[in-house]
Amino acid sequence: MKTQRIVFIINPIAGGKSKDAFCRQIRGFFAEDEWQIEIHSTRMPGDATVLARQAIAQPCRAVVAVGGDGTINEVAQALINTNIPLGVLPFGSGNGLARHFGIPLKAEEALKLLISGKPQAIDVGQVNEKLFLCTTGIGFDAAVSERFASYKARGFMTYVRSTLETFATYRPEEVEIDWGEGRRAYTVFSATVANISQYGNNAYIAPVASADDTYLDLCILKPFPKWQMPLIALALFTKQLPRFAFYEHRRVKKVTFYRKQAAVSHFDGENAYEGKELHIEVRPQALHLIAPQ
Numbered sequence: 001m002k003t004q005r006i007v008f009i010i011n012p013i014a015g016g017k018s019k020d021a022f023c024r025q026i027r028g029f030f031a032e033d034e035w036q037i038e039i040h041s042t043r044m045p046g047d048a049t050v051l052a053r054q055a056i057a058q059p060c061r062a063v064v065a066v067g068g069d070g071t072i073n074e075v076a077q078a079l080i081n082t083n084i085p086l087g088v089l090p091f092g093s094g095n096g097l098a099r100h101f102g103i104p105l106k107a108e109e110a111l112k113l114l115i116s117g118k119p120q121a122i123d124v125g126q127v128n129e130k131l132f133l134c135t136t137g138i139g140f141d142a143a144v145s146e147r148f149a150s151y152k153a154r155g156f157m158t159y160v161r162s163t164l165e166t167f168a169t170y171r172p173e174e175v176e177i178d179w180g181e182g183r184r185a186y187t188v189f190s191a192t193v194a195n196i197s198q199y200g201n202n203a204y205i206a207p208v209a210s211a212d213d214t215y216l217d218l219c220i221l222k223p224f225p226k227w228q229m230p231l232i233a234l235a236l237f238t239k240q241l242p243r244f245a246f247y248e249h250r251r252v253k254k255v256t257f258y259r260k261q262a263a264v265s266h267f268d269g270e271n272a273y274e275g276k277e278l279h280i281e282v283r284p285q286a287l288h289l290i291a292p293q
C-alpha cells in the first residue's frame with residue numbers, strides 16, 4: 001500500500017538549467033508501491049505558493065521545493081506554522097539556504113536526504129508582509145538583485161556580471177536604523193538582516209548566523225574605498241568580513257530601516273519595493289526543514 005505522499009514543486013527557470021532528466025530521476029528513485037509522488041511545475045512567479053497550499057490540503061509527508069532560494073521562499077509561505085516539513089532539492093543560482101544547512105547540491109544525495117533527514121524547526125524572518133528564510137536588506141545587494149532579475153540568463157556568472165555592473169555606478173544610501181535603542185543615522189553600502197550565514201554561492205555576509213537561535217543578524221557594511229573591493233569580496237567568501245572596521249554586526253529580534261525615499265530592497269535574492277520603511281522581525285521556529293543533523 002502507498003503510504004507516503006511527497007509533492008515536488010519545480011521552478012523550471014531556477015538556476016537556468018533544464019530539470020526534465022531530474023523529473024525522471026525522482027520517479028525512478030522512489031519505489032512505486034511505497035511512495036505516492038506528485039510533481040508539479042510552476043508557470044509563473046507566485047505559483048509555488050499556490051501549488052504548495054493545494055498540496056497540503058491532503059496528508060503529506062513533505063513538500064519539496066526544486067529550485068533556488070526564491071522557489072523555497074514561495075513554498076515555505078504555504079508551510080509556515082504547519083507541521084508539514086519543507087524539503088529542498090537545490091537547483092538555483094545561489095542556493096544559499098541549501099549551502100547553509102549542508103543540503104547536498106547533488107540530486108541523488110539530496111533525494112536520499114528526503115528519506116533519511118529529520119525535520120528541524122527553524123526561524124523565519126518577516127519584512128513588512130513578506131517572509132524570508134535567508135536574508136533581506138537594502139543597498140548594494142538589493143541593487144544587484146534588481147539587476148540580476150533584469151537578465152534572462154540566470155546562474156552564478158549572471159550574479160558576477162550583475163555585481164560588477166552595479167558596483168561601477170553604485171552610491172551608498174543614507175538610512176536610519178532602529179533595533180530597539182532608538183533611531184541611528186547611517187550611510188550604508190548595504191544593510192542586511194540575515195537568518196542564515198550567506199547570500200548564496202558561499203558569500204558569507206553573516207558568518208556566525210544561526211537559523212535556530214531565535215535571532216536575526218543585522219550586518220551593516222559602511223562605505224569603503226573602491227580599491228578595497230577585491231579585499232571585501234575575498235573576505236565575503238572566506239568568512240572574514242567581521243574583521244573589517246566598516247562591518248558592524250548585531251543580533252536582533254526586531255529592526256526597522258527608515259529610508260529617505262522608497263527604493264529597491266531584497267528578500268531571499270528577489271528584489272522588492274517595500275516603501276520607505278522596512279519593519280523586520282524574527283518568527284522563531286516557524287518552519288520545519290528537512291536538513292542534515
Ligand SMILES: Nc1ncnc2c1ncn2[C@@H]1O[C@H](COP(=O)(O)OP(=O)(O)OP(=O)(O)O)[C@@H](O)[C@H]1O
Pocket residue numbers: 011012013014015016042043044045046047067068069070071072074091092093094095096154155200268269270
Ligand atoms: N515558471 C516560471 N517562470 C518564470 N519565473 C518563475 C517561474 N516559476 C517561478 N518563477 C520565479 O523565478 C524566480 C527565481 O527562482 P529561484 O530564486 O528559485 O531561482 P534562482 O534565482 O535561479 O536561484 P537562487 O535564488 O538560489 O539564486 C522567482 O522569483 C520565482 O518567483
